[in-house]
Amino acid sequence: MNTRISQTASAAPDAAPADWLVCARCRALVYRKRFDRAHGVCPDCGAHARLSAARRLATLLDPGSARALSAAQTVHDPLLFADLEPYVDRLAAARAATGHEDAVRVAVGTVAGYPVVVAVMDFAFMGGSLGVAAGEAVAMAAEAALARHVPLILVTSSGGARMQEGALALMQMAKTAAAMAALDEAGLLTVTVIADPTYGGVAASFATLADVVVCEPGARMGFAGPRVIEQTIGQRLPEGFQSAEFLLRHGLVDGVRPRAELRQTLAVLLASAGGRAPGRAGRGGAVAELPRAGAGMVVRDPAELAVRPAAEVVVAARHVGRPTTRDHLAYWMDTFVELRGDRAGADCPAIVGGLGTVAGRAVLVLGHQKGHTTADLVRANFAMASPAGYRKVIRLARLAEKIGVPLVTLIDTPGAHPGIEAEQQGQAGAIADCLRVFSGLRVPVVAVVTGEGGSGGALALGVADRVLISANALYSVISPEGCAAILWKTRDESPAAARALGLDARSLLELGVVDGVVPEPAGGAQADPAGASLALRDAVLAELDQLAAVVPAERVAARRRRLRAFGLRGPVEAAADERFGDGNGDSNGDPNEEESA
Known part of the structure; x- marks a missing residue:
């Protein structure tokens, strides 16, 4: 029997191939043909030659x-x-x-x-x-x-x-x-x-x-x-x-x-990334027909929504059975590659993001990640992102911008991480950078508050062309407990704080903070996670369809007008005319002159 053994997995190209070789890492004897079929990977230890x-x-x-x-x-x-x-x-x-x-x-x-x-x-x-x-x-x-x-x-x-x-x-x-x-x-x-x-x-x-x-x-x-x-x-x-x-x-x-x-x-x-292959639709081409979940239209009139106790909304929004970002990805995506890291030394588990396709449509998804068990929540830092998480958000948002892919964000966090290291690493600046970058993205951006939308940590992913909210979700400047502790001087008054904050979907729609409310199955998203997720998917894709027809420069301008209008009593243009004149020389004063609030 003429059996030869090579002592290394990387023999010289001109050497006669041995029938067997020895893995350079684990020293296992490997049949060469099997090693070659595995493209140079040891079947025993997984070493890549x-x-x-x-x-x-x-x-x-x-x-x-x-x-x-x-x-x-x-x-x-x-x-x-x-x-x-x-x-x-x-x-x-x-x-x-x-x-x-x-x-x-x-x-x-x-x-x-x-x-x-x-x-x-x-x-x-x-x-x-x-x-x-x-x-x-x-x-x-x-x-x-x-x-x-x-x-x-x-x-x-x-x-x-x-x-x-x-x-x-x-x-x-x-x-x-x-x-x-x-x-x-x-x-x-x-x-x-x-x-x-x-x-x-x-x-x-x-x-x-x-x-x-x-x-x-x-x-x-x-x-x-x-x-x-x-x-x-x-x-x-x-x-x-x-x-x-x-x-x-x-x-x-x-x-x-x-x-x-x-x-x-x-x-x-x-x-x-919008590439085209034979027989496939690329960016701008036709997309596959999407089987609709049949769950509901997006509600845009607050009068169609029932008034609910704020404390009940808080409990529902925080329910551990609600679909997480990873759950939504599993229900939505045909293909997906997770992209990790801030490229500066850390990868925040509270933020999940990556590229993939939904019914043939390319999309980049970013979202806060909670969990369904205590171990999951601890592993994801309870969805409280660090500066590294927000730097990852910025990196992937810029990737979406570069390759022309729509961006979808899923918001579910009690807030940004408040720890010592987060402050040392520039938590405030990282969130501010998110707001600045998102305000100028030329690709369509749809944000969805799927559970708990807490403070600036949530808003960092919430600057968008369209902002939707799940029916049982909340969005607030601060948690009810934090508000009660500061203003009522006791956390026992958190139900009163929740009522006063107007954090429920109906109140937010009245304020214009969100553009629409996505209904949930009876019993909430936790009762039927698949149905809730697919209804959300349908709503997001419908918004993306509308936004795709808008010229990028007009999308950016409209997004900034939306932001500029928050809190005004009338249209942005009317407020500008009143303060600076109508552009025809009828100025109400020097725009650089100080005025009282």
């Missing part, structure tokens, strides 16, 4: 769709560099071993029918280092995506900038960052797949500038490598430092996806 650029393209792109693109010629040895051997000899050896001109391969192709440009780094070529040729290939890939008006997918695996090319290698960081900025300005989706390892100049440029950053399990990413950090600061690093899972916990990446799931994840993102 490095792939060549060619294998990587084959795993991501539709069969037969890939067409290679060649970058412009670049200088090869600008410094005539030599260490233990001349740089030109190192280049020649890398080219002979890999069959590539340099560390990046670029191709156009399709993923699940959606056209893309893909740039893949190959660690086998001098550690995937970023030199002039590699930087030029990435920049060319971005330009190709721009010219074709298609998304760009990057797969990174690199030890950092190529030292042998000196400052010219350093400049590739700025070159590739500028190329990514051009895609931002054009509204084109960018996605990075982080493979192990991704360090230095690659991590500090194009790899982390993508709209969505997804890691393979166990992939490491950082600016400085562990050895450099330990030698510099003289401390031992924690277990798993800079791993994909570490990065996810610290809000630096959107998700960790096994290699077998990457292609499907990309397909969902591409569909959600």
Whole structure:
């Protein structure tokens, strides 16, 4: 029996393949054909071996769709560099071993029918280092995506900038960052797949500038490598430092996806970004007929709503059986990819967001997340978002704006987190930034108060073209308990405070704070979560249909007029004419002159 065993999962390309190999991490003996069918993933421990650029393209792109693109010629040895051997000899050896001109391969192709440009780094070529040729290939890939008006997918695996090319290698960081900025300005989706390892100049440029950053399990990413950090600061690093899972916990990446799931994840993102595939409707195209839940119209006349005891409303709004944001996502979404992290060091569990489709319609959903058990509530911090949560909101809202996808927010929180760390990290400023960003979004925005709408923590997600509220939800400047403690000097008067605050759906509709009330099933949303959620979905999609027909600039202007009108006795225009004149020279005074309130 002629059985050969390889001692590593990453044998040289020109070596005769052994029948068996040993996993580099768990040391298990793995049948090579099984290992290859799993695209280099150990069936025992799940370790993801490095792939060549060619294998990587084959795993991501539709069969037969890939067409290679060649970058412009670049200088090869600008410094005539030599260490233990001349740089030109190192280049020649890398080219002979890999069959590539340099560390990046670029191709156009399709993923699940959606056209893309893909740039893949190959660690086998001098550690995937970023030199002039590699930087030029990435920049060319971005330009190709721009010219074709298609998304760009990057797969990174690199030890950092190529030292042998000196400052010219350093400049590739700025070159590739500028190329990514051009895609931002054009509204084109960018996605990075982080493979192990991704360090230095690659991590500090194009790899982390993508709209969505997804890691393979166990992939490491950082600016400085562990050895450099330990030698510099003289401390031992924690277990798993800079791993994909570490990065996810610290809000630096959107998700960790096994290699077998990457292609499907990309397909969902591409569909959600308004791409078009053969036989599919894209952004602006026809959408699938939506089966309607049949539950109810949105109520827009307060007279159609019964007057209810405020204390009863408070109890109903806080019921733990009401559908959460994750529940609504499960009922609504055909496809969904959760996007996590604020990109600044944290991921707030009180805020859930991501891209997906509802009956073929692309949408980005953001919402507060509570829970149905004490453990769920604790895990989600009782839906009280931290500054990191609001920074995540802003990041994803800007993504919706960039790629032209409608935004839906689901509001259910007692308020923003009031802790010491939240204040130290700028809670007030984070909420204020949400209000500013949402006021100017050019995409349609629909907000729904699904349960408890508490104070500025709720309003941060509530600046929208249309604001709906579930029949048993509440929306208030402060909790009844907080109001009673401050004004009545005792929390025992919270029922009186609830009555005085006008926090119920009927009162809010009378005030014009909400545009409509979505009825709930008998017994409340907790009695029939599916029926309540589907009725809410129908109401949201109907609002989006109306808003889609409005020119973006007019949407923004109308949204700001709506905000400007709160509390006025008459139309905004009449108030402006009275104060500043009608624009025909009939001024009532100097608009810069101080006036009494």
